[in-house]
Amino acid sequence: MVHDNYTPHGYRTVTPYLTVKDAEKMIRFLKTVFDAEELNRSTNAEGRMVHAEVRIGDAIVEISEGTDRLLPVRLRPACFLLPKAEEYKRC
Numbered sequence: 001m002v003h004d005n006y007t008p009h010g011y012r013t014v015t016p017y018l019t020v021k022d023a024e025k026m027i028r029f030l031k032t033v034f035d036a037e038e039l040n041r042s043t044n045a046e047g048r049m050v051h052a053e054v055r056i057g058d059a060i061v062e063i064s065e066g067t068d069r070l071l072p073v074r075l076r077p078a079c080f081l082l083p084k085a086e087e088y089k090r091c
Contacts, residue, residue, distance in 0.1 A: 030054055
């Protein structure tokens with residue numbers, strides 16, 4: 001893969017950004033099921049998560065908590081796991 005000057009190091013050409021109802025719960029789920037590594041998180045003065053990044057395998061996923069202006073989005077991610085894979089069992 002050719003690396004350009006505008007894609008941050010470690011990111012792919014397309015990086016998922018999830019805006020969810022409960023960002024903390026989503027991160028716990030990703031850690032439990034996919035052994036995600038939390039890279040960073042930012043919260044506002046009220047404690048709402050405005051941005052976080054986790055690494056799953058070789059991919060980075062960005063996450064934020066929805067607001068009245070930026071509503072949470074329903075997700076239907078495609079996960080390609082073997083039925084006996086540990087991630088599948090934890091799911």
